[in-house]
Amino acid sequence: MKQAFANFQVRALAAALPAQRQELLALAPEFNMAPEELARILATTGIRTVRVAPPEVCASDLCAAAANQIFAATGLSGGDCDALVFVSQTGDYRLPATACLLQHRLGLGRDAATFDLNSGCTGFIHALFQAGLLLAAGAARRVLVCAGDTTTRLIHPQDKSVRLIFGDAGAAALVESAAADSAPAGFTLHADGAGAKQLIIPAGGCRQPATAATAQATPDDSGNLRSPQHLFMDGMEIMNFTLREVPPLVGEALAQAGWSAAETELFLLHQANKFILDCLRKKMRLPPEKVPVLMGETGNTGPASIPLALCQLQPPPGQRRKVLLCGFGVGLTWGAATLDLGASQILPPIDLP
């Protein structure tokens, strides 16, 4: 799907992280690895530390903190937002939707439209797109997007393939009607459920309900332990998928926006890990300064990764007039947005106390 929105402006962006850090090198004894062996892996992934939300903190709490930071910075409040879109795979409850909880908590009116989107690493693109649709229809003048995950809760602690990758974070974006002469926002979205099993939690939904049996962890061929109720990621196939689909997606998004790669100032890719971003950057022949790699101290934070990276990067306003955001992952889904963030307030990330 391709769509350009003339009436789309990101007013502000913020991100919140749980304060607790897990230094990944410290996990060597837990994984029965020599520190040098683990250090070699960390050098490839580029992830040294992740943040871990304590049990009482959910993705919604992280997103609420980010949203409140936006309200403080803009002088706006929840009551000024016509809709709330919450994108996550770690909502507070199976039901009700977390967007409803956030509507109440952040003081949106009772005539607000609220949606949960179940999406991971493409989630921020999906949520911005939903906000764009609401604005384009004239249904909303201002939409609060909340994007976050506590993925550390979904992984088995003895599964190196994901324990060394994922971290927790929440982000928020305030999207509103733009001035008439603003640059349009372009969106390109793709999905292919053929790859569903490559990034999946097999049990705990309706297809395979949770039972005592599905709670049993078993080792895979690499010695990683997980149960059907834990997140599984097929590293090789996700690598193949990413290398196959992301470069054409970026080309598609640039063509839709009428931008050359040279005039595009920033290619903000989902911060999966350093290795894949370096592979993508080289494949697309982009210079390093245009493809930030920022997940070193926060890990792969799913739908929060793109807004978190912007908040960490703090690009000067004059250098973010042509920004391409690109998400890819669970679904499988992949999508891109081309935005003018020149007038956006990009706030530095905060720690949740």
Add this chain to the structure above:
Amino acid sequence: MDETFRAHLAELLELDKGRLSPETTLAELEGWDSMARVLFVAMADREYGRRVAGKEVTAARTVADLQRLVQG
């Protein structure tokens, strides 16, 4: 065996090239872990323009099997 392939594989595994011959079994290479497999898939794309399925990599038993995946 193809020297370029041997060099790529040795670099990926952080091993001396001399350790790798076509009959070398992957199971005996200490660097051949799940991360190495992902690196191999990326290397196949980058150096050979080849899409190698995860299943094919998992089925490979020897260095020669891996070479066939990119040069077969």
